[in-house]
Amino acid sequence: MPVPIILRAPSRLVPRLLHNIPKHRVFVPYRQFSQSDKILQNDPVLSTAPSRPSHYWHTDYASKTAPVTFSPHNSRAEPSVVSRHWLRDACTCKWCVDPSSGQKSFASCDVPVALDIRSLNSNGGDLVVNWRDDPFTHGDHVSIYPSTLWGGPESVPGTTPKPREWNRELITQASPYYSYQAFMEDGPEYHAAMVAFTELGLIFLRNVPKSENSVKELVARLGVIQDTFYGTTWDVISKPNAENVAYTNSYLGLHQDLLYMDNVPRIQLLHCLENTCTGGESLFSDSYHAARLFTQRYPDLVAPLTNRKVVYHYNKGGHSYRQSRAVLSDLGQSKMGVWWSPPFQDPIQPDKWDESGMHLYNQCHQGSMRLKALFEDAANVYEYKMKPGDCVLFDNRRILHGRRAFDTSSGHRWLKGAYVENASHNSLVANHFRRLAEGK
Numbered sequence: 001m002p003v004p005i006i007l008r009a010p011s012r013l014v015p016r017l018l019h020n021i022p023k024h025r026v027f028v029p030y031r032q033f034s035q036s037d038k039i040l041q042n043d044p045v046l047s048t049a050p051s052r053p054s055h056y057w058h059t060d061y062a063s064k065t066a067p068v069t070f071s072p073h074n075s076r077a078e079p080s081v082v083s084r085h086w087l088r089d090a091c092t093c094k095w096c097v098d099p100s101s102g103q104k105s106f107a108s109c110d111v112p113v114a115l116d117i118r119s120l121n122s123n124g125g126d127l128v129v130n131w132r133d134d135p136f137t138h139g140d141h142v143s144i145y146p147s148t149l150w151g152g153p154e155s156v157p158g159t160t161p162k163p164r165e166w167n168r169e170l171i172t173q174a175s176p177y178y179s180y181q182a183f184m185e186d187g188p189e190y191h192a193a194m195v196a197f198t199e200l201g202l203i204f205l206r207n208v209p210k211s212e213n214s215v216k217e218l219v220a221r222l223g224v225i226q227d228t229f230y231g232t233t234w235d236v237i238s239k240p241n242a243e244n245v246a247y248t249n250s251y252l253g254l255h256q257d258l259l260y261m262d263n264v265p266r267i268q269l270l271h272c273l274e275n276t277c278t279g280g281e282s283l284f285s286d287s288y289h290a291a292r293l294f295t296q297r298y299p300d301l302v303a304p305l306t307n308r309k310v311v312y313h314y315n316k317g318g319h320s321y322r323q324s325r326a327v328l329s330d331l332g333q334s335k336m337g338v339w340w341s342p343p344f345q346d347p348i349q350p351d352k353w354d355e356s357g358m359h360l361y362n363q364c365h366q367g368s369m370r371l372k373a374l375f376e377d378a379a380n381v382y383e384y385k386m387k388p389g390d391c392v393l394f395d396n397r398r399i400l401h402g403r404r405a406f407d408t409s410s411g412h413r414w415l416k417g418a419y420v421e422n423a424s425h426n427s428l429v430a431n432h433f434r435r436l437a438e439g440k
């Protein structure tokens with residue numbers, strides 16, 4: 001049975017200063033809370049105090065290996081259990097984590113299993129542990145674990161916007177068009193564009209300067225450029241071709257780029273420098289939306305598409321890439337991720353040549369057919385013909401892109417492309433919205 005530890009010292013500043021204050025002064029205000037659990041448990045006044053903290057922390061102080069248990073306030077669920085060495089390892093004080101480098105000062109495996117705890121206190125949901133005879137700093141060591149670590153009502157809600165599924169109607173209403181100039185400055189329009197990009201995974205910039213470097217400058221506002229064997233930036237160029245007047249560059253179905261690589265590029269940028277060809281409209285479809293419709297309409301086909309891996313490959317010009325990916329993957333928070341790039345599938349897929357293997361293949365075939373129909377449904381596809389000065393930015397891990405056929409005899413078409421690497425974009429987004437929440 002977890003037992004409440006009641007906090008009487010209200011100041012949040014006190015624990016932060018603990019390391020700087022001589023020991024005998026530090027723990028005087030807390031002495032009353034270092035008494036054994038038994039005393040607290042038997043005190044009817046304390047156990048019914050209305051201002052009790054939202055977690056009950058408990059351990060057997062007589063043992064050096066007894067775990068620490070805790071339960072959220074009012075929770076009747078089984079208490080959570082954390083071992084002492086796990087807790088000691090998680091200390092982020094300035095001795096355990098270097099403030100300038102952010103690096104830990106010891107290896108997890110060097111933390112002894114047996115550790116002496118002098119007291120557990122709750123400070124507004126933060127857990128304050130006072131270790132006796134600390135193995136690293138010797139003497140008393142105070143660790144503070146913020147309430148956000150333990151979840152519950154004190155958790156700070158995420159500041160980064162959540163993805164918002166879209167179909168043609170919704171994205172048409174959202175009209176995610178922004179000016180290049182505003183996007184390059186830290187103003188409200190850059191913020192609005194970042195919100196739209198995080199929510200929708202697709203935005204367009206206008207009036208991008210006609211320079212081959214523009215796309216690189218834009219990448220810096222989103223993360224770090226991802227170099228590939230196509231080059232740091234690359235060109236999609238079509239010129240009028242007198243010999244092949246009838247030649248029409250064909251339709252390119254909805255897909256994602258570079259699924260045969262380990263680290264699939266996160267964002268693709270396409271800057272339109274010229275476009276006088278007829279046709280060639282860009283097509284976009286939100287895979288989160290299609291996957292949600294799919295799971296609602298064909299629940300029995302979700303498991304096959306989640307279980308069977310599809311092999312993607314690239315074997316040309318001295319390059320050899322290969323990667324397996326399931327069509328659907330559970331991203332958590334009831335969201336399904338999609339990997340979809342039919343042109344780059346290996347024609348020979350590693351299915352089992354027996355009844356169960358062919359049954360799974362048949363189910364995936366049916367599922368893929370229905371999923372593709374949802375991607376391509378006119379109600380779900382956003383179509384836009386890029387004009388010179390436009391640049392489209394889309395989340396390649398979420399948004400499928402394609403292109404209508406165009407007539408190469410009718411003019412010039414020149415797009416400049418680049419990719420943004422995933423982790424650097426996540427980092428930039430997290431920092432952007434955190435700074436904003438902190439009013440910086």
Ligand SMILES: [Zn+2]
Pocket residue numbers: 091092093094095096141142143
């Ligand atoms: Zn520490």
